[in-house]
Amino acid sequence: MKREIPLIITFVAGVAFVLQYFIPHYPFNRFENIFSDWFAIVGAFAIWLGALSLMKLCLLNISKKSHDWPISLLIIISFLSIVIAGAIDGFHGLNSVPATSFRDPGTNFDWFYQNVYTPLSSTMFAILAFFVASASYRAFRARNTAATLLLVSAFFVMIGRVPLGDYLSGWLPERMQFSQWANWLMAFPNTAGQRAVMIGIALGTVSTSLRIILGIERSHLEG
Amino acid sequence: MDGAVISTWLAALLTLGIMSFVYKDNLYYKICEAIFIGISAGYWFITYFWDSLYRIAWIGVVHEGRYVLLGGVVLGAMMLMRLFGKIGWIARWPLAFIVGATAGLKMMVYFTTNAMAQIHGTVDDTMVAFGGGDLYDLIGRLVILIGTVTGLIYFYFSKEHKGLFGGVAKVGTWFLMITFGASFGYTVMSRMSLLLGRIEFLLTDWLKLVK
Numbered sequence: 001m002k003r004e005i006p007l008i009i010t011f012v013a014g015v016a017f018v019l020q021y022f023i024p025h026y027p028f029n030r031f032e033n034i035f036s037d038w039f040a041i042v043g044a045f046a047i048w049l050g051a052l053s054l055m056k057l058c059l060l061n062i063s064k065k066s067h068d069w070p071i072s073l074l075i076i077i078s079f080l081s082i083v084i085a086g087a088i089d090g091f092h093g094l095n096s097v098p099a100t101s102f103r104d105p106g107t108n109f110d111w112f113y114q115n116v117y118t119p120l121s122s123t124m125f126a127i128l129a130f131f132v133a134s135a136s137y138r139a140f141r142a143r144n145t146a147a148t149l150l151l152v153s154a155f156f157v158m159i160g161r162v163p164l165g166d167y168l169s170g171w172l173p174e175r176m177q178f179s180q181w182a183n184w185l186m187a188f189p190n191t192a193g194q195r196a197v198m199i200g201i202a203l204g205t206v207s208t209s210l211r212i213i214l215g216i217e218r219s220h221l222e223g
Numbered sequence: 224m225d226g227a228v229i230s231t232w233l234a235a236l237l238t239l240g241i242m243s244f245v246y247k248d249n250l251y252y253k254i255c256e257a258i259f260i261g262i263s264a265g266y267w268f269i270t271y272f273w274d275s276l277y278r279i280a281w282i283g284v285v286h287e288g289r290y291v292l293l294g295g296v297v298l299g300a301m302m303l304m305r306l307f308g309k310i311g312w313i314a315r316w317p318l319a320f321i322v323g324a325t326a327g328l329k330m331m332v333y334f335t336t337n338a339m340a341q342i343h344g345t346v347d348d349t350m351v352a353f354g355g356g357d358l359y360d361l362i363g364r365l366v367i368l369i370g371t372v373t374g375l376i377y378f379y380f381s382k383e384h385k386g387l388f389g390g391v392a393k394v395g396t397w398f399l400m401i402t403f404g405a406s407f408g409y410t411v412m413s414r415m416s417l418l419l420g421r422i423e424f425l426l427t428d429w430l431k432l433v434k
Binding site: 002005006007009010011012013014015016017018021034035037038039040041042043044045046047048049050051052053054055056068071072074075076077078079080081082083086087090101102109111112113114115116117118119120121122123124125126127128129130132133136139145146147149150151152153154155156157158161162175184185186187188189190191192193194195196197198199200201202203205206208209210212213220221 | 271418
Protein backbone atom coordinates (compact mmCIF):
# COMPACT_ATOMS: atom_id res chain seq x y z
CA MET A 1 0.00 0.00 0.00
CA LYS A 2 2.90 2.33 0.74
CA ARG A 3 4.23 1.80 -2.80
CA GLU A 4 1.41 0.64 -5.05
CA ILE A 5 -1.12 3.41 -4.32
CA PRO A 6 1.37 6.26 -4.95
CA LEU A 7 2.33 4.58 -8.25
CA ILE A 8 -1.34 4.43 -9.28
CA ILE A 9 -1.86 8.08 -8.27
CA THR A 10 1.20 9.13 -10.33
CA PHE A 11 -0.06 7.17 -13.35
CA VAL A 12 -3.64 8.53 -13.19
CA ALA A 13 -2.55 12.17 -12.67
CA GLY A 14 0.04 11.97 -15.45
CA VAL A 15 -2.25 10.24 -17.96
CA ALA A 16 -5.08 12.73 -17.22
CA PHE A 17 -2.88 15.66 -18.21
CA VAL A 18 -1.58 13.89 -21.34
CA LEU A 19 -5.09 12.86 -22.44
CA GLN A 20 -6.57 16.33 -22.02
CA TYR A 21 -3.87 17.63 -24.37
CA PHE A 22 -4.91 15.25 -27.16
CA ILE A 23 -8.66 15.21 -26.34
CA PRO A 24 -9.59 18.65 -24.99
CA HIS A 25 -13.29 17.70 -24.65
CA TYR A 26 -15.61 16.36 -21.96
CA PRO A 27 -14.81 14.52 -19.70
CA PHE A 28 -11.03 14.97 -20.10
CA ASN A 29 -11.15 18.78 -19.97
CA ARG A 30 -13.07 18.46 -16.64
CA PHE A 31 -10.32 16.22 -15.25
CA GLU A 32 -7.75 18.80 -16.25
CA ASN A 33 -9.64 21.62 -14.48
CA ILE A 34 -10.15 19.61 -11.32
CA PHE A 35 -6.56 18.36 -11.23
CA SER A 36 -5.24 21.89 -11.86
CA ASP A 37 -7.16 23.12 -8.80
CA TRP A 38 -5.94 20.16 -6.76
CA PHE A 39 -2.42 20.92 -7.95
CA ALA A 40 -2.69 24.53 -6.66
CA ILE A 41 -4.13 23.39 -3.32
CA VAL A 42 -1.54 20.64 -2.76
CA GLY A 43 1.19 23.10 -3.86
CA ALA A 44 0.00 25.55 -1.18
CA PHE A 45 0.15 22.81 1.45
CA ALA A 46 3.68 21.95 0.26
CA ILE A 47 4.73 25.57 0.90
CA TRP A 48 3.08 25.32 4.31
CA LEU A 49 4.98 22.10 4.97
CA GLY A 50 8.27 23.89 4.23
CA ALA A 51 7.42 26.84 6.50
CA LEU A 52 6.15 24.63 9.32
CA SER A 53 9.23 22.39 9.06
CA LEU A 54 11.36 25.51 9.47
CA MET A 55 9.36 26.51 12.54
CA LYS A 56 9.66 22.98 13.96
CA LEU A 57 13.44 23.06 13.49
CA CYS A 58 13.73 26.51 15.10
CA LEU A 59 11.58 25.48 18.08
CA LEU A 60 13.75 22.39 18.50
CA ASN A 61 16.90 24.59 18.51
CA ILE A 62 15.37 26.89 21.13
CA SER A 63 14.17 24.06 23.38
CA LYS A 64 17.61 22.43 23.25
CA LYS A 65 19.28 25.81 23.77
CA SER A 66 21.61 24.79 20.96
CA HIS A 67 24.25 27.02 19.40
CA ASP A 68 22.72 30.17 17.75
CA TRP A 69 19.29 29.59 19.36
CA PRO A 70 18.62 33.38 19.48
CA ILE A 71 18.88 33.35 15.68
CA SER A 72 16.18 30.65 15.59
CA LEU A 73 14.03 32.83 17.87
CA LEU A 74 14.52 35.77 15.50
CA ILE A 75 13.40 33.61 12.55
CA ILE A 76 10.21 32.66 14.42
CA ILE A 77 9.49 36.30 15.40
CA SER A 78 10.02 37.49 11.79
CA PHE A 79 7.83 34.67 10.46
CA LEU A 80 5.00 35.33 12.91
CA SER A 81 5.08 39.10 12.44
CA ILE A 82 4.42 38.98 8.67
CA VAL A 83 1.98 36.05 8.98
CA ILE A 84 -0.08 37.90 11.63
CA ALA A 85 0.04 41.12 9.58
CA GLY A 86 -1.09 39.26 6.43
CA ALA A 87 -3.83 37.36 8.28
CA ILE A 88 -5.28 40.52 9.90
CA ASP A 89 -5.08 42.49 6.62
CA GLY A 90 -6.73 39.61 4.74
CA PHE A 91 -9.64 39.26 7.19
CA HIS A 92 -10.05 43.03 7.32
CA GLY A 93 -10.16 43.09 3.50
CA LEU A 94 -12.90 40.43 3.39
CA ASN A 95 -15.19 42.52 5.60
CA SER A 96 -14.62 45.85 3.86
CA VAL A 97 -16.78 47.03 0.93
CA PRO A 98 -15.50 46.69 -1.74
CA ALA A 99 -13.27 43.79 -0.64
CA THR A 100 -9.57 44.66 -0.51
CA SER A 101 -6.47 42.51 -0.74
CA PHE A 102 -3.84 41.96 1.93
CA ARG A 103 -1.32 43.09 -0.70
CA ASP A 104 -2.86 46.54 -1.27
CA PRO A 105 -0.58 49.55 -0.69
CA GLY A 106 -0.87 50.85 2.86
CA THR A 107 -1.51 47.49 4.55
CA ASN A 108 0.83 46.22 7.27
CA PHE A 109 1.69 43.27 5.02
CA ASP A 110 2.70 45.68 2.25
CA TRP A 111 4.85 47.63 4.74
CA PHE A 112 6.77 44.44 5.53
CA TYR A 113 7.07 43.66 1.83
CA GLN A 114 8.33 47.11 0.84
CA ASN A 115 10.64 47.85 3.77
CA VAL A 116 11.91 44.45 4.89
CA TYR A 117 11.42 41.76 2.24
CA THR A 118 12.37 43.80 -0.86
CA PRO A 119 15.58 45.40 0.54
CA LEU A 120 16.73 42.05 1.95
CA SER A 121 16.00 39.99 -1.16
CA SER A 122 17.43 42.49 -3.65
CA THR A 123 20.59 43.01 -1.56
CA MET A 124 21.00 39.26 -1.17
CA PHE A 125 21.03 38.93 -4.98
CA ALA A 126 23.08 42.11 -5.38
CA ILE A 127 26.00 40.80 -3.30
CA LEU A 128 26.17 37.90 -5.72
CA ALA A 129 27.80 40.48 -8.03
CA PHE A 130 30.99 40.16 -5.96
CA PHE A 131 30.96 36.37 -6.12
CA VAL A 132 30.13 36.41 -9.83
CA ALA A 133 33.11 38.75 -10.33
CA SER A 134 35.45 36.30 -8.60
CA ALA A 135 33.91 33.40 -10.56
CA SER A 136 34.51 35.38 -13.77
CA TYR A 137 38.17 35.65 -12.90
CA ARG A 138 38.41 31.85 -12.79
CA ALA A 139 36.09 31.13 -15.75
CA PHE A 140 37.38 33.79 -18.15
CA ARG A 141 40.83 32.39 -18.80
CA ALA A 142 41.68 31.61 -22.40
CA ARG A 143 43.17 28.16 -21.73
CA ASN A 144 41.70 26.46 -24.82
CA THR A 145 39.35 27.18 -27.73
CA ALA A 146 36.16 26.56 -25.75
CA ALA A 147 37.23 28.76 -22.81
CA THR A 148 38.34 31.49 -25.23
CA LEU A 149 34.92 31.44 -26.92
CA LEU A 150 33.26 31.75 -23.50
CA LEU A 151 35.49 34.73 -22.69
CA VAL A 152 34.99 36.48 -26.04
CA SER A 153 31.22 35.94 -26.02
CA ALA A 154 30.80 37.27 -22.46
CA PHE A 155 33.10 40.23 -23.26
CA PHE A 156 31.10 41.30 -26.32
CA VAL A 157 27.74 40.85 -24.56
CA MET A 158 28.88 42.96 -21.59
CA ILE A 159 30.70 45.71 -23.49
CA GLY A 160 28.01 45.84 -26.17
CA ARG A 161 25.20 46.41 -23.69
CA VAL A 162 26.71 49.49 -21.96
CA PRO A 163 27.23 53.00 -23.42
CA LEU A 164 31.00 52.65 -22.95
CA GLY A 165 31.09 49.99 -25.68
CA ASP A 166 29.80 52.25 -28.43
CA TYR A 167 31.87 55.14 -27.07
CA LEU A 168 35.05 53.10 -27.51
CA SER A 169 34.08 51.68 -30.92
CA GLY A 170 32.33 54.82 -32.20
CA TRP A 171 35.02 55.44 -34.82
CA LEU A 172 34.24 52.12 -36.56
CA PRO A 173 31.46 51.67 -39.20
CA GLU A 174 28.07 51.14 -37.52
CA ARG A 175 27.95 47.39 -38.15
CA MET A 176 31.38 46.94 -36.55
CA GLN A 177 30.56 48.69 -33.29
CA PHE A 178 30.46 46.68 -30.06
CA SER A 179 26.68 46.93 -29.63
CA GLN A 180 26.20 45.44 -33.13
CA TRP A 181 28.62 42.60 -32.33
CA ALA A 182 26.62 41.90 -29.18
CA ASN A 183 23.34 41.98 -31.12
CA TRP A 184 24.68 39.58 -33.78
CA LEU A 185 26.07 37.25 -31.12
CA MET A 186 22.76 37.16 -29.28
CA ALA A 187 20.65 36.79 -32.44
CA PHE A 188 22.56 33.99 -34.16
CA PRO A 189 25.25 31.88 -32.39
CA ASN A 190 23.53 32.31 -29.01
CA THR A 191 20.15 31.35 -30.50
CA ALA A 192 21.72 28.26 -32.06
CA GLY A 193 23.18 27.12 -28.73
CA GLN A 194 19.94 27.92 -26.89
CA ARG A 195 17.95 25.89 -29.41
CA ALA A 196 20.22 22.87 -29.07
CA VAL A 197 19.90 23.07 -25.27
CA MET A 198 16.11 23.56 -25.40
CA ILE A 199 15.54 20.64 -27.77
CA GLY A 200 17.82 18.48 -25.61
CA ILE A 201 15.91 19.47 -22.46
CA ALA A 202 12.57 18.76 -24.15
CA LEU A 203 13.62 15.27 -25.25
CA GLY A 204 15.01 14.58 -21.77
CA THR A 205 11.79 15.83 -20.15
CA VAL A 206 9.63 13.64 -22.38
CA SER A 207 11.64 10.50 -21.64
CA THR A 208 11.86 11.19 -17.89
CA SER A 209 8.13 12.02 -17.70
CA LEU A 210 7.26 8.77 -19.46
CA ARG A 211 9.46 6.83 -17.04
CA ILE A 212 7.73 8.52 -14.07
CA ILE A 213 4.18 8.02 -15.37
CA LEU A 214 4.83 4.37 -16.21
CA GLY A 215 6.38 3.76 -12.79
CA ILE A 216 9.86 2.89 -14.07
CA GLU A 217 11.36 5.90 -12.27
CA ARG A 218 10.37 5.70 -8.56
CA SER A 219 13.02 7.72 -6.76
CA HIS A 220 10.44 10.33 -5.65
CA LEU A 221 8.68 7.67 -3.58
CA GLU A 222 11.74 6.83 -1.53
CA GLY A 223 12.65 8.34 1.84
CA MET B 224 10.36 60.92 13.42
CA ASP B 225 7.73 60.05 10.82
CA GLY B 226 6.94 56.56 9.52
CA ALA B 227 8.63 57.04 6.14
CA VAL B 228 11.95 57.95 7.79
CA ILE B 229 11.79 54.89 10.08
CA SER B 230 10.97 52.68 7.07
CA THR B 231 13.91 54.08 5.07
CA TRP B 232 16.29 53.62 8.01
CA LEU B 233 15.10 50.06 8.55
CA ALA B 234 15.55 49.23 4.84
CA ALA B 235 19.01 50.87 4.83
CA LEU B 236 20.18 49.02 7.96
CA LEU B 237 18.98 45.70 6.54
CA THR B 238 20.72 46.47 3.22
CA LEU B 239 24.00 47.26 5.00
CA GLY B 240 23.64 44.13 7.13
CA ILE B 241 23.47 41.86 4.09
CA MET B 242 26.29 43.78 2.38
CA SER B 243 28.51 43.29 5.44
CA PHE B 244 28.90 39.66 4.35
CA VAL B 245 31.25 40.85 1.61
CA TYR B 246 33.75 41.63 4.39
CA LYS B 247 33.14 38.38 6.30
CA ASP B 248 30.43 36.30 7.98
CA ASN B 249 29.42 38.28 11.08
CA LEU B 250 26.63 38.64 13.67
CA TYR B 251 25.06 41.66 11.94
CA TYR B 252 24.74 39.62 8.72
CA LYS B 253 23.38 36.59 10.62
CA ILE B 254 20.64 38.73 12.20
CA CYS B 255 19.61 40.16 8.81
CA GLU B 256 19.76 36.69 7.25
CA ALA B 257 17.50 35.29 10.01
CA ILE B 258 15.01 38.11 9.43
CA PHE B 259 15.13 37.37 5.68
CA ILE B 260 14.49 33.65 6.22
CA GLY B 261 11.57 34.28 8.59
CA ILE B 262 10.01 37.01 6.49
CA SER B 263 10.36 35.00 3.23
CA ALA B 264 8.78 31.90 4.78
CA GLY B 265 5.98 33.99 6.26
CA TYR B 266 5.43 35.89 3.01
CA TRP B 267 4.85 32.70 0.98
CA PHE B 268 2.93 31.06 3.82
CA ILE B 269 0.33 33.82 3.93
CA THR B 270 0.32 34.44 0.15
CA TYR B 271 -0.52 30.80 -0.58
CA PHE B 272 -3.08 30.79 2.21
CA TRP B 273 -5.10 33.62 0.65
CA ASP B 274 -4.42 32.87 -3.03
CA SER B 275 -4.84 29.08 -3.05
CA LEU B 276 -6.36 27.78 0.15
CA TYR B 277 -8.89 30.56 0.63
CA ARG B 278 -9.60 31.63 -2.97
CA ILE B 279 -9.66 28.16 -4.56
CA ALA B 280 -10.42 25.69 -1.76
CA TRP B 281 -12.57 27.63 0.72
CA ILE B 282 -14.61 29.67 -1.80
CA GLY B 283 -14.87 26.66 -4.13
CA VAL B 284 -16.19 24.27 -1.48
CA VAL B 285 -18.16 26.55 0.87
CA HIS B 286 -19.56 29.19 -1.50
CA GLU B 287 -19.71 27.37 -4.85
CA GLY B 288 -20.40 23.84 -3.63
CA ARG B 289 -17.55 22.27 -5.64
CA TYR B 290 -17.03 19.40 -3.22
CA VAL B 291 -14.64 17.69 -5.63
CA LEU B 292 -12.01 20.20 -4.41
CA LEU B 293 -12.06 18.44 -1.04
CA GLY B 294 -9.90 15.78 -2.75
CA GLY B 295 -7.14 18.38 -3.10
CA VAL B 296 -7.59 19.50 0.51
CA VAL B 297 -7.34 15.91 1.75
CA LEU B 298 -4.19 15.32 -0.33
CA GLY B 299 -2.76 18.61 0.98
CA ALA B 300 -3.50 17.65 4.59
CA MET B 301 -1.77 14.31 3.93
CA MET B 302 1.28 16.29 2.81
CA LEU B 303 1.50 17.83 6.30
CA MET B 304 1.78 14.33 7.82
CA ARG B 305 5.47 14.56 6.88
CA LEU B 306 5.84 16.64 10.06
CA PHE B 307 4.93 13.60 12.18
CA GLY B 308 7.60 10.91 12.09
CA LYS B 309 5.67 7.60 12.15
CA ILE B 310 2.90 8.52 9.72
CA GLY B 311 5.19 10.57 7.49
CA TRP B 312 4.91 7.98 4.69
CA ILE B 313 1.34 9.22 3.99
CA ALA B 314 2.93 12.32 2.43
CA ARG B 315 3.98 10.08 -0.49
CA TRP B 316 0.43 10.13 -1.85
CA PRO B 317 0.19 13.90 -2.49
CA LEU B 318 3.82 13.86 -3.62
CA ALA B 319 2.94 11.14 -6.13
CA PHE B 320 0.08 13.32 -7.37
CA ILE B 321 2.31 16.39 -7.75
CA VAL B 322 5.04 14.42 -9.54
CA GLY B 323 2.57 12.62 -11.83
CA ALA B 324 0.65 15.78 -12.73
CA THR B 325 3.88 17.72 -13.35
CA ALA B 326 5.23 14.90 -15.53
CA GLY B 327 2.04 14.76 -17.61
CA LEU B 328 1.79 18.51 -17.96
CA LYS B 329 5.46 19.27 -18.65
CA MET B 330 5.86 16.37 -21.07
CA MET B 331 3.41 17.92 -23.51
CA VAL B 332 4.34 21.56 -22.84
CA TYR B 333 8.07 20.95 -23.34
CA PHE B 334 7.52 18.77 -26.37
CA THR B 335 5.44 21.43 -28.13
CA THR B 336 7.14 24.65 -27.01
CA ASN B 337 10.74 23.49 -26.73
CA ALA B 338 11.21 20.63 -29.19
CA MET B 339 8.67 21.19 -31.97
CA ALA B 340 8.64 25.00 -31.91
CA GLN B 341 12.45 25.20 -31.93
CA ILE B 342 12.77 22.69 -34.77
CA HIS B 343 10.10 24.63 -36.67
CA GLY B 344 11.98 27.88 -36.03
CA THR B 345 15.27 26.42 -37.26
CA VAL B 346 13.71 25.04 -40.47
CA ASP B 347 11.90 28.35 -41.00
CA ASP B 348 15.14 30.32 -40.54
CA THR B 349 16.91 28.10 -43.08
CA MET B 350 14.14 28.49 -45.66
CA VAL B 351 14.19 32.28 -45.23
CA ALA B 352 17.99 32.31 -45.57
CA PHE B 353 17.83 30.65 -48.98
CA GLY B 354 14.83 32.69 -50.02
CA GLY B 355 16.75 35.96 -50.34
CA GLY B 356 17.90 38.74 -48.05
CA ASP B 357 21.30 40.30 -47.42
CA LEU B 358 24.56 38.45 -46.77
CA TYR B 359 24.58 39.41 -43.09
CA ASP B 360 21.23 37.71 -42.59
CA LEU B 361 22.15 34.68 -44.72
CA ILE B 362 25.34 34.02 -42.71
CA GLY B 363 23.46 34.49 -39.44
CA ARG B 364 20.71 32.02 -40.34
CA LEU B 365 23.21 29.44 -41.56
CA VAL B 366 25.05 29.86 -38.27
CA ILE B 367 21.79 29.05 -36.46
CA LEU B 368 21.30 25.88 -38.56
CA ILE B 369 24.89 24.68 -38.09
CA GLY B 370 24.92 25.59 -34.38
CA THR B 371 21.63 23.85 -33.62
CA VAL B 372 22.50 20.65 -35.49
CA THR B 373 26.05 20.40 -34.13
CA GLY B 374 24.86 21.26 -30.62
CA LEU B 375 22.32 18.44 -30.78
CA ILE B 376 24.97 16.05 -32.07
CA TYR B 377 27.07 16.91 -29.01
CA PHE B 378 24.14 15.84 -26.79
CA TYR B 379 23.93 12.44 -28.53
CA PHE B 380 25.85 10.13 -26.23
CA SER B 381 24.86 6.77 -27.72
CA LYS B 382 27.76 6.99 -30.16
CA GLU B 383 31.35 7.64 -29.12
CA HIS B 384 32.54 11.17 -29.98
CA LYS B 385 35.33 10.10 -32.35
CA GLY B 386 36.35 10.83 -35.95
CA LEU B 387 33.98 12.96 -38.06
CA PHE B 388 31.20 12.59 -35.49
CA GLY B 389 33.55 13.78 -32.72
CA GLY B 390 34.69 16.72 -34.85
CA VAL B 391 31.10 17.83 -35.48
CA ALA B 392 30.31 17.42 -31.77
CA LYS B 393 33.32 19.63 -30.97
CA VAL B 394 31.89 22.39 -33.16
CA GLY B 395 28.69 21.93 -31.13
CA THR B 396 30.58 22.54 -27.89
CA TRP B 397 31.94 25.80 -29.34
CA PHE B 398 28.41 27.04 -29.97
CA LEU B 399 27.37 25.94 -26.49
CA MET B 400 30.33 27.83 -24.98
CA ILE B 401 29.29 30.98 -26.85
CA THR B 402 25.77 30.56 -25.41
CA PHE B 403 27.08 30.01 -21.88
CA GLY B 404 29.38 33.02 -22.23
CA ALA B 405 26.46 35.21 -23.31
CA SER B 406 24.30 33.93 -20.44
CA PHE B 407 27.15 34.48 -17.98
CA GLY B 408 27.66 38.01 -19.31
CA TYR B 409 23.97 38.76 -18.82
CA THR B 410 24.06 37.32 -15.28
CA VAL B 411 27.04 39.51 -14.37
CA MET B 412 25.23 42.56 -15.74
CA SER B 413 21.94 41.81 -13.94
CA ARG B 414 23.72 41.34 -10.60
CA MET B 415 25.68 44.55 -11.14
CA SER B 416 22.44 46.35 -11.95
CA LEU B 417 20.89 45.11 -8.67
CA LEU B 418 23.98 46.22 -6.75
CA LEU B 419 23.82 49.67 -8.34
CA GLY B 420 20.14 49.83 -7.39
CA ARG B 421 20.95 49.18 -3.73
CA ILE B 422 23.83 51.69 -3.74
CA GLU B 423 21.54 54.24 -5.36
CA PHE B 424 18.95 53.62 -2.62
CA LEU B 425 21.56 54.17 0.10
CA LEU B 426 22.95 57.36 -1.48
CA THR B 427 19.63 58.85 -2.63
CA ASP B 428 16.82 57.76 -0.31
CA TRP B 429 18.79 57.21 2.89
CA LEU B 430 21.81 59.54 2.96
CA LYS B 431 20.31 62.03 0.46
CA LEU B 432 23.78 62.63 -0.99
CA VAL B 433 22.51 62.31 -4.56
CA LYS B 434 19.41 64.12 -5.85
